[in-house]
Amino acid sequence: MAQIFITAGIFLLILVSLFLVLLVLMQRANNDGGLGTAFGSGITESAFGTDAGNVMTKLTRISFVLFAGLAFVLYLAIIAQHSARPERTQSLFDEEAAAVSTQEEAALPAASEEAPAPAETPAQ
Numbered sequence: 001m002a003q004i005f006i007t008a009g010i011f012l013l014i015l016v017s018l019f020l021v022l023l024v025l026m027q028r029a030n031n032d033g034g035l036g037t038a039f040g041s042g043i044t045e046s047a048f049g050t051d052a053g054n055v056m057t058k059l060t061r062i063s064f065v066l067f068a069g070l071a072f073v074l075y076l077a078i079i080a081q082h083s084a085r086p087e088r089t090q091s092l093f094d095e096e097a098a099a100v101s102t103q104e105e106a107a108l109p110a111a112s113e114e115a116p117a118p119a120e121t122p123a124q
Contacts (some may be wrong), residue, residue, distance in 0.1 A: 006077050009074045044111065
């Protein structure tokens with residue numbers, strides 16, 4: 001269930017971040033040039049009136065606080081989800097090494113068994 005909320009939160013974080021980028025690009029630059037004019041900063045004045053700069057600044061601040069808060073909450077949720085999982089004591093590499101050592105031990109003669117004595121060669 002927590003995975004659904006984390007996925008929805010990540011989707012919302014992406015939407016908020018795109019909105020924040022668009023807000024920053026739409027703002028009027030100090031010298032009335034740059035990307036603000038390319039993305040229609042004149043349209044924001046007609047939509048929000050003469051206080052378009054104040055409205056855009058407030059929206060940018062609100063969306064940044066929303067972005068930062070949502071990112072922090074998602075970070076905590078993901079950390080809590082990973083810490084709730086039971087820890088594995090061995091990694092995949094440890095399991096492979098254990099399997100190889102078990103095969104090698106099976107191939108070696110047991111220590112309790114005596115190795116056969118070498119056959120004596122007749123003297124020539």
